[in-house]
Amino acid sequence: MGKAYNVMAATCPSRTVLHRIGARWTVFVVNALDEGPCRFGELKGHIRGITPKVLTETLRSLEADGLVSRHEYDENPPRVEYALTPLGRSLLVPLRAVRRWAEEHVPDIEAARARRPIA
Amino acid sequence: MGKAYNVMAATCPSRTVLHRIGARWTVFVVNALDEGPCRFGELKGHIRGITPKVLTETLRSLEADGLVSRHEYDENPPRVEYALTPLGRSLLVPLRAVRRWAEEHVPDIEAARARRPIA
DNA sequence: CTGGATCCAAATAGATACTG
DNA sequence: CAGTATCTATTTGGATCCAG
Numbered sequence: 014m015g016k017a018y019n020v021m022a023a024t025c026p027s028r029t030v031l032h033r034i035g036a037r038w039t040v041f042v043v044n045a046l047d048e049g050p051c052r053f054g055e056l057k058g059h060i061r062g063i064t065p066k067v068l069t070e071t072l073r074s075l076e077a078d079g080l081v082s083r084h085e086y087d088e089n090p091p092r093v094e095y096a097l098t099p100l101g102r103s104l105l106v107p108l109r110a111v112r113r114w115a116e117e118h119v120p121d122i123e124a125a126r127a128r129r130p131i132a
Numbered sequence: 133m134g135k136a137y138n139v140m141a142a143t144c145p146s147r148t149v150l151h152r153i154g155a156r157w158t159v160f161v162v163n164a165l166d167e168g169p170c171r172f173g174e175l176k177g178h179i180r181g182i183t184p185k186v187l188t189e190t191l192r193s194l195e196a197d198g199l200v201s202r203h204e205y206d207e208n209p210p211r212v213e214y215a216l217t218p219l220g221r222s223l224l225v226p227l228r229a230v231r232r233w234a235e236e237h238v239p240d241i242e243a244a245r246a247r248r249p250i251a
Numbered sequence: 252c253t254g255g256a257t258c259c260a261a262a263t264a265g266a267t268a269c270t271g
Numbered sequence: 272c273a274g275t276a277t278c279t280a281t282t283t284g285g286a287t288c289c290a291g
Contacts, residue, residue: 126196185286259284265280
């Protein structure tokens with residue numbers, strides 16, 4: 014059982030997976046759920062600047078892919094909690110690394126951009 | 133000097149960085165350059181399905197951010213080689229992990245998607 | 252061979268307002 | 272609180288043709 018899938022192949026299903034991971038807000042949501050289950054409003058507050066529409070879309074996608082679970086409590090006012098599934102937690106490992114890389118290399122990137130007079 | 137940057141903050145510059153990393157084809161190009169310098173045509177052949185326009189755009193972006201270097205040989209026919217910079221190689225570490233995750237978890241994702249009746 | 256230039260289609264994101 | 276509904280703006284991608 015070697016490498017069954019290869020993202021470099023044009024029609025490999027792993028591309029769809031990679032596409033989902035690379036979606037604009039996936040990294041944010043998955044990382045935000047790192048510390049445990051979270052309500053919709055909490056997520057929205059945590060991920061500054063995300064709109065409810067986009068957050069909903071992202072959560073639905075992650076849910077469809079089995080990365081996030083949604084638990085709706087039968088209460089009033091409504092309460093809904095999102096959490097990472099085991100699969101989602103496994104994805105968290107690389108995505109945490111990506112996040113850290115982004116946060117750690119801001120100066121490097123900015124320096125590189127500054128070095129370019131006009132792009 | 134603790135955490136200076138936080139991607140969760142709406143205006144943190146790390147967001148721009150993360151955005152660039154998450155760009156559609158970044159993962160592909162960086163991973164394709166894993167094995168060493170590569171010519172334009174080789175990259176295009178390696179990353180099946182990418183169009184020259186998109187590949188060019190991606191390379192320019194990565195170059196502007198100091199992740200990829202471009203070396204133009206003064207030959208005819210023209211020869212241009214792209215390679216990862218040290219910074220790009222540091223990014224390769226997490227991106228390689230992301231790629232591997234995508235390739236390894238195709239069955240899981242597909243199973244999850246199949247579990248959803250309509251979505 | 253390495254792309255740049257154009258035009259266009261489609262997917263994605265954002266702003267804003269509103270509802271169960 | 273937890274979303275929907277709309278409408279628009281931006282981004283992205285693909286096709287095609289062309290030039291150094």
